[in-house]
Amino acid sequence: MQPLNELTITDARMLLDRGEISSRELTQACLDQIQGLNGALNAYVGVYADDALKAADRFDIRRSDLRPLGSLDGIPVGIKDNMMLQGKPCTAGSRILEKHVASYDATAVRKLLEGGAVILGRTNMDEFAMGSSTEHSAYGPTKHPRDPERVPGGSSGGSAVAVAANMSLGAYGSDTGGSIRQPAALCGTVGLKPTYGRVSRSGLMAMASSLDQIGPFAKNVLDAATLFSAVQGQDSMDQTTADEPAFVPEWKKDLNGLRVGVPRAMWEKGGIEKRVLEQCENAIQKMREAGAEVRDIELPYADEGLAVYYVLMPCEVSANLARFDGMRYGLRKEALPLFETYVRSRAQGFGAEAKRRILLGTFALSSGYIDAYYVQAKKVQTLIRRAYQKAFDEVDVIATPTAPNTAFKLGEKLNDPLGMYLEDVFTVSVNVAGLPALSMPCQTDGGMPVGFQLIGKWFDEAGLLSAAHVLEQRLK
Amino acid sequence: MKLTVEQVGHLAELARLELGEEELNTMTGQFASILEYVDRIQQVDTAGVEPFTMPAKDEGWRKDEAYVCDDAARDIILSNFPSRAGDLLAAPGVFQTPKK
Numbered sequence: 001m002q003p004l005n006e007l008t009i010t011d012a013r014m015l016l017d018r019g020e021i022s023s024r025e026l027t028q029a030c031l032d033q034i035q036g037l038n039g040a041l042n043a044y045v046g047v048y049a050d051d052a053l054k055a056a057d058r059f060d061i062r063r064s065d066l067r068p069l070g071s072l073d074g075i076p077v078g079i080k081d082n083m084m085l086q087g088k089p090c091t092a093g094s095r096i097l098e099k100h101v102a103s104y105d106a107t108a109v110r111k112l113l114e115g116g117a118v119i120l121g122r123t124n125m126d127e128f129a130m131g132s133s134t135e136h137s138a139y140g141p142t143k144h145p146r147d148p149e150r151v152p153g154g155s156s157g158g159s160a161v162a163v164a165a166n167m168s169l170g171a172y173g174s175d176t177g178g179s180i181r182q183p184a185a186l187c188g189t190v191g192l193k194p195t196y197g198r199v200s201r202s203g204l205m206a207m208a209s210s211l212d213q214i215g216p217f218a219k220n221v222l223d224a225a226t227l228f229s230a231v232q233g234q235d236s237m238d239q240t241t242a243d244e245p246a247f248v249p250e251w252k253k254d255l256n257g258l259r260v261g262v263p264r265a266m267w268e269k270g271g272i273e274k275r276v277l278e279q280c281e282n283a284i285q286k287m288r289e290a291g292a293e294v295r296d297i298e299l300p301y302a303d304e305g306l307a308v309y310y311v312l313m314p315c316e317v318s319a320n321l322a323r324f325d326g327m328r329y330g331l332r333k334e335a336l337p338l339f340e341t342y343v344r345s346r347a348q349g350f351g352a353e354a355k356r357r358i359l360l361g362t363f364a365l366s367s368g369y370i371d372a373y374y375v376q377a378k379k380v381q382t383l384i385r386r387a388y389q390k391a392f393d394e395v396d397v398i399a400t401p402t403a404p405n406t407a408f409k410l411g412e413k414l415n416d417p418l419g420m421y422l423e424d425v426f427t428v429s430v431n432v433a434g435l436p437a438l439s440m441p442c443q444t445d446g447g448m449p450v451g452f453q454l455i456g457k458w459f460d461e462a463g464l465l466s467a468a469h470v471l472e473q474r475l476k
Numbered sequence: 477m478k479l480t481v482e483q484v485g486h487l488a489e490l491a492r493l494e495l496g497e498e499e500l501n502t503m504t505g506q507f508a509s510i511l512e513y514v515d516r517i518q519q520v521d522t523a524g525v526e527p528f529t530m531p532a533k534d535e536g537w538r539k540d541e542a543y544v545c546d547d548a549a550r551d552i553i554l555s556n557f558p559s560r561a562g563d564l565l566a567a568p569g570v571f572q573t574p575k576k
Contacts, residue, residue, distance in 0.1 A: 101552050239532075240530065307515075328556075336572050344494055346492055350493070360510065363507075375527055376520075379525045379528075385528060
């Protein structure tokens with residue numbers, strides 16, 4: 001039998017339910033893998049071995065009493081370091097929260113605990129989820145599992161590596177402009193950003209509230225559906241959670257009748273690695289072979305999407321991070337007058353990327369510039385949403401590469417913020433439009449992972465995941 | 477759009493951030509390339525287009541009400557205070573000035 005930590009959730013579920021393996025064995029296998037690899041990869045910034053084993057034992061007792069709680073009961077998972085778990089540190093990758101302990105459970109985390117999931121620890125991330133490489137963590141960079149000189153992507157790089165390196169069976173991250181899909185692409189896992197409004201963000205440390213969404217990393221599409229199901233749903237603590245029918249998987253056997261739109265202009269805009277294009281082209285061909293009708297589509301404002309994002313996001317960042325003033329929690333560097341306490345606490349607590357975005361946002365919201373930047377960006381956002389609406393009149397899913405390149409070298413883009421921002425060129429407009437999208441590995445040549453992105457209609461995760469599942473079988 | 481070092485310094489003050497001279501120069505340089513990229517939104521014709529807003533839920537659903545937290549949560553909240561006097565949060569006085 002394969003090592004237990006390499007199992008998919010689907011297989012582990014079957015073995016657990018039959019009593020062929022225990023959750024303790026499964027959890028211990030993940031903890032052993034963490035013990036062996038985390039020193040080199042830095043995927044986890046906190047590991048809760050004792051709590052995890054206790055939770056596993058509770059499952060094993062429930063199972064023997066025939067009282068399992070649900071699809072994730074007894075399954076070991078990781079959570080990003082911006083999702084609060086009561087009594088455990090939660091730092092969002094920032095120095096300013098180094099000593100901060102979560103006083104309550106995030107709604108998504110509470111759902112995991114109530115469903116019996118075993119939480120292994122918290123995973124590394126770019127500070128306050130700002131970055132595309134996990135190099136902007138105050139706790140050191142996370143390394144790519146296949147080449148430790150390369151980045152895993154970001155900001156949820158720790159969660160991506162935890163899954164890719166079998167240090168957990170699944171993991172959760174947050175996606176504001178690609179922070180689940182891009183690291184999933186670079187590490188070769190499946191990553192799902194659900195529709196805005198699907199998953200409560202109560203207890204998720206806010207980056208850009210109109211764009212943030214929690215979602216899973218998984219070894220395959222079935223597992224992603226299971227992980228997503230477990231945390232979805234309306235929540236009175238997050239007003240943006242939508243009153244929509246719950247996601248229920250609808251697996252189809254082929255892609256007959258599925259209309260796939262390919263925004264050619266985006267594919268051909270240049271700056272995209274040749275191998276990425278080839279492998280994604282191959283995935284399109286596989287979709288065709290599975291019965292899909294593939295057509296080129298126009299998607300206007302594709303270029304403006306990234307620009308809109310890099311106005312709206314910093315504006316919200318500057319507002320959301322204003323709460324870190326050294327008063328009620330977080331780092332305080334006391335000095336007089338009070339103003340000095342504020343500026344010193346924030347100067348020492350925030351890293352360079354956080355400061356850069358706070359300043360950009362402050363600029364774009366400042367008197368004299370707000371109309372040209374923030375308000376104009378909100379208007380272009382309206383046009384981007386309309387463009388997607390129109391596109392989805394003609395097609396059911398839209399396909400693009402997830403990232404323009406495969407995993408790049410550590411440090412390569414660290415002093416080139418714009419270059420780092422361009423990493424998000426295929427992913428951000430999905431957040432600007434609030435759509436669901438998934439990244440799945442599509443390389444068939446054994447090289448570094450290449451991510452293929454499928455974008456679905458609002459709240460059509462069922463259609464999106466089903467299409468991805470069929471393609472996944474075809475790529476094997 | 478290009479910002480001067482002085483303008484970025486002013487933004488830093490508004491954002492309650494203390495930046496060293498070197499940091500300020502680096503940021504100013506990086507801003508130039510970022511803003512040049514971002515400025516493409518100015519070319520989009522948005523005449524008659526409304527800024528996007530999420531439709532709000534009717535009345536919202538959560539009443540604001542006093543919430544009694546349990547001792548465990550209370551202890552964590554207190555332990556997260558950067559400075560305390562007993563169970564109270566200690567903070568520098570608003571009108572306190574440095575001792576001469």
